[in-house]
Amino acid sequence: MPDLKEFLKRIISLPGLSGHEGPVREVIAEAWKPLVDEISVSRLGSLHALKHGQAAPPRPKILLAAHMDAIGLMVTRVTPEGFLYFTEVGGVDPRILPAQAVTVHARRDLPGVIGQPPDRLLPPHLRGKPVPMSHLVVDVGLPPEEVQALVRVGDLISFATEPLELGEDLIAGHTLDDRAAVAAVTACLDELKAVNHAWDVVAVATVQEEETLGGGLTSPFEIRPDIAVAIDVTFAKGPGVNDYRGRGLGKGVALGWGPNTHPAIFESFKELADQLDLPYEVEVHPRYSGTDAMGMQIVAEGIPTMVLSIPLRYMHTPVEVVSMKDVRRAGRLLAQFIAGLTPEFMEQLKWDE
Structure with missing residues (x-):
């Protein structure tokens, strides 16, 4: 896999507005192809990448969704x-x-x-x-x-803003919402190459999140995962964002807690982050999360869903800023969560845990 920072700089330099994601989809597919077993494109244009697990079939599936469309x-x-x-x-x-x-x-x-x-x-x-x-x-x-x-x-x-490196760790540019999360999913897939995991993993670069949640609603219907995780960005602390609504930039990922989050899956991510000594903050969503989880959660009979977010400054501007540390942390947390999923995990999952 190419250097993660260079990969992120490349994909945020590409167009791919909501509903017209073709240019960036090709580059993401190129990066994901060596990391997975199957690549396909949904009828709506979302990129699906399947990595087989090691458990006996039929295997449970986890869907990792990061939207690739741009404003x-x-x-x-x-x-x-x-x-x-x-x-x-x-x-x-x-x-x-x-x-x-x-x-x-x-x-x-x-x-x-x-x-x-x-x-x-x-x-x-x-x-x-x-x-x-x-x-x-x-x-x-x-x-x-x-x-x-x-x-x-x-x-x-x-x-047409060119990516800019700020110091040793920060990247500034347009469309880091949500291609920083695409990079995190890529880091997860790369780590899973050396990890045994029982479940099938389906990484999805979704389309139209900024306008219709089109990919978030349709890809889970086609894939029918047992669990879905929306990886997105959230407001980092900065000018005018210094209260409970902001997360520390470079201080770790945000674990979403709210109606789009399954409580037991939230607790599993939280306990794992503590075990791995990965910094994180809990992000409270009093209402909907503003992510693909809103769509994925209500597909078919309902899918247990989690929201994992990367802090980002200046959201929906051409100079968004993220920390590469947080991008890598998100990828590692996802990979280790997947590695810990047992074939019996769903039998033990209860909403009120």
């Missing part, structure tokens, strides 16, 4: 002057958009920048305030007639 933008109008108006794909805060470098995926990829009108030319009620998305444009710097020929309404726009 971004979509062209809504091409002006006669060659400027592009746009809307969001996934949750995008318009405050972070002005002056961003982007790529417009038109008849050919076009580099562009997001511009905004001078403050004095805005409507009076907007002066001195963040500029709404409806007043922002993408400028690709081409003659209007060329823009009209190349760009269509519905073309996608992705962020």
Whole structure:
């Protein structure tokens, strides 16, 4: 397997907006193929990677889900002057958009920048305030007639921020939500090469989590796992996030506790993290978790589900920040949990444990 940091930097450099994940799926499949026994793609486009366990068949299965889709933008109008108006794909805060470098995926990829009108030319009620998305444009710097020929309404726009290493441990860039979790699942699969495990493992890079939970709802229906784990990101402590809603960056993974989490599986992860001396925090979800677990948990007759999260600063911006320590810790915890699953585990699982 390639160096985990370099792999993560590669996949966060690729487009793959929600519903259009093809470019990044190919690279993830390339990395996962040597680590598993079977690779397939679901009807909706999620990547499925099966690694057989050693127990006698039929073996129980655990599904590891990390979504590979990205937030971004979509062209809504091409002006006669060659400027592009746009809307969001996934949750995008318009405050972070002005002056961003982007790529417009038109008849050919076009580099562009997001511009905004001078403050004095805005409507009076907007002066001195963040500029709404409806007043922002993408400028690709081409003659209007060329823009009209190349760009269509519905073309996608992705962020073009280059990955940046901060110090020795941190990575900054776009789409770390949730490709940092894809890297953690990759680290798990790599560790499992040298580990005996009874259960089948199905790693899934899901599609459309940012918009529809499409992969989280459909892949478990096809796979029918006994247990499902959603690996995602959560808010790290930082500017404006210093209360119970934030986790320490580089201080360990977050174990989700809430309605999308099976209590007995939560306790199993917590006890294992203590045994392995892996740092973690408990993240309380008073309502839904905002992850693929929301979909996976209610597939068919219901699937016992766990939420494991990697702390991340500046979520849903082109400069998200994660710690590689936390990415590796998540991968190790997953691998060791899988290694400890016995064929009889499900018989002992009770909601009220």
